[in-house]
Amino acid sequence: AQKITQTQPGMFVQEKEAVTLDCTYDTSDPSYGLFWYKQPSSGEMIFLIYQGSYDQQNATEGRYSLNFQKARKSANLVISASQLGDSAMYFCAMRAGGGADGLTFGKGTHLIIQP
């Protein structure tokens, strides 16, 4: 079975500061994928970034980067130069095994960016 742990229920960050959202995972499958999704107050799920277990480099997408530490089983999301629009729930998720499997989600982190 897979498990995702997000230990920060909520975070307050000043605008323009960098933010790190923690995520640790557990799986016995050597092949897996790690995802981060953003859920604003409107409710939709927005894909942010993906990291494969065999990827050699950390994934980056614009202001988002994923700090992947395989030995520690962590996949932290880093948001550079935070903006007011970054205020939302953030979910870490994992897909283990083949690409057609469903995602296991963490409980989420509620990020609030303060002006």
Next chain:
Amino acid sequence: DAGVIQSPRHEVTEMGQEVTLRCKPISGHNSLFWYRQTMMRGLELLIYFNNNVPIDDSGMPEDRFSAKMPNASFSTLKIQPSEPRDSAVYFCASSRTGDYNEQFFGPGTRLTVL
């Protein structure tokens, strides 16, 4: 391109009634997923299909829940009879098999069972 389409967006019903949620995946995607989101349990995978075939329904809470995918462009999630504890947001998502990068989520259906 149109994203994943779900209907209805909101549903309010009374306990005991049948509820049917609908989903149209993105054209060309051959994997479809149903998730449920509640405050208590977070986001849970209910069932997923690959090429219209149910692969894993171990997340379906009980026999009151059923899901079908009669063709590549349509899926339903049915609850019969509905109970107040079924109140949640139900998301449908789709992806291409072998495409590891992303599941595209629909806007969700907010279900309230009175």
